[in-house]
Ligand code: SF4
């Protein structure tokens with residue numbers, strides 16, 4: 263079992279993740295070309311201006327209005343992306359299979375970052391349950407996606423601290439990580455792929471056509 | 478939350494039209510709209526929206542209804558478009574009626590929400606798609622549909638006939654001559670610098686505004702003209718009902734009038750939606766990147782006249798004034814500074830609003846909502862309590878609204894919430910305070 267999930271399944275999930283993402287982006291590009299009015303309106307300058315304003319914490323009005331959400335969401339996304347890439351044990355695995363390795367996070371830091379992801383996920387869950395405007399637009403799939411994103415971190419944390427049967431948790435950890443990679447291109451987790459494009463489009467419309475700011 | 482939003486509104490445009498729908502017609506129409514033309518943005522927006530609700534507080538309907546989630550931008554899209562997509566278009570007439578109620582009467586497509594969504598998802602665009610589906614199915618609030626029919630038949634919004642149009646202009650020209658010597662409204666002057674265009678309701682209900690522009694143009698010494706033929710009306714209700722074919726005919730006609738008169742530019746009266754149609758929605762549907770004739774809004778025109786000293790201010794307006802910033806020229810065109818410039822130049826005591834500029838609240842009349850007529854009026858004024866509070870907080874006695882929709886919408890709010898304010902167009906202030914040169918004095 264371990265051999266399978268840490269061998270072929272890793273390959274499969276990376277191929278699906280990368281292939282799927284490329285496929286989604288290509289089909290978006292094809293559809294956007296058909297819609298004729300999208301590309302001519304795109305502006306590099308205003309697109310970038312908008313993206314920059316929305317990747318800096320508190321640079322937009324709405325972010326300033328909701329400080330707790332802003333801090334949480336930035337912490338969550340930063341840790342979610344960086345931790346798996348720069349984790350020492352992941353690097354060792356990559357070195358073993360492909361002889362590549364890079365800078366790694368100190369273990370204590372990585373541990374804190376994992377906890378941040380977990381806590382933030384619970385914050386998002388609470389928001390969905392408590393805030394009427396969020397609950398009203400929440401589907402079962404929103405909970406599912408949150409669990410999918412949380413699982414690799416929760417299991418990773420347990421595995422690192424070896425609080426539960428190590429082997430089982432490790433397998434669950436790998437499986438949940440693979441699941442997340444696989445579903446990114448095909449679910450709303452693909453906001454990760456689309457963010458720059460939706461932002462750039464709106465930024466271009468606001469900047470170039472409407473002469474105003476979108477933050 | 479299945480109960481209807483508010484008391485039931487009777488509107489034959491929705492109640493009667495849905496009786497003629499068949500499940501097949503609904504499904505076919507929906508699939509046509511969602512797969513042709515709209516596919517890219519719709520798909521990406523649907524996939525990207527993480528249902529976070531962060532856009533909610535952008536919407537005045539949501540804020541005015543004590544944060545009822547059914548009125549949040551994403552809440553409105555959830556009740557309409559998401560459901561349509563989920564059910565692959567297999568929805569019934571009642572559902573479509575509900576869609577029209579939400580998309581036509583509970584959203585002003587003011588786009589404030591796209592500044593609050595972290596992804597810049599254009600919820601107004603999605604709700605316009607819902608309107609498009611409703612319009613193709615013939616389910617549109619009756620009063621709104623009537624203006625669309627008028628556009629389709631007469632190329633203006635108010636069934637104004639050509640002789641009435643010309644008559645009104647001549648009458649206003651005479652009135653203007655009581656104020657200023659040689660005031661004119663030159664008709665069909667080929668090669669003039671400026672074509673001035675207005676919306677249908679001006680000759681119908683607010684003719685004195687035509688007299689005002691005659692006074693202003695004469696004093697400023699402008700080389701201008703107005704068409705005596707179709708194309709004089711720059712308003713565009715089909716843009717809001719979802720009848721984009723008619724919208725495109727109207728926009729084309731407007732620009733054709735300018736071509737025919739060989740003018741250098743178009744100056745549009747104080748109207749926001751008309752400006753949006755000419756600058757953005759119209760050209761976009763016609764696949765033009767830019768309007769084919771340069772075109773500016775009245776606010777910019779007045780700004781240039783005052784800045785360049787073509788109009789001088791004799792004495793400033795004294796009462797405390799504030800502004801209603803029309804979404805379509807502020808968030809839609811960035812004229813916020815010019816508006817403040819002309820306000821300060823003409824008024825002693827200008828009280829700014831908060832929130833302001835791009836973040837200003839919509840008047841709740843725009844986006845075709847006021848054109849849905851009396852049955853929906855209560856819904857509209859109740860949907861903008863925050864605007865009443867915003868205006869009240871300024872302590873002003875007069876509100877300047879450089880937009881027709883704003884004007885009527887704010888008047889309703891002022892009455893309903895008993896704000897005791899007067900609502901004016903900027904041109905009314907301008908003719909009041911400007912200097913009339915000796916040689917033009919009557
Ligand atoms: S009224 Fe304005 S803020 Fe509210 S949903 Fe419509 S476009 Fe968005």
Ligand code: SF4
Pocket residue numbers: 525526527528529530531532533551593594595596597598600
């Ligand atoms: S439109 Fe944007 S802000 Fe609103 S729920 Fe979707 S992702 Fe969140």
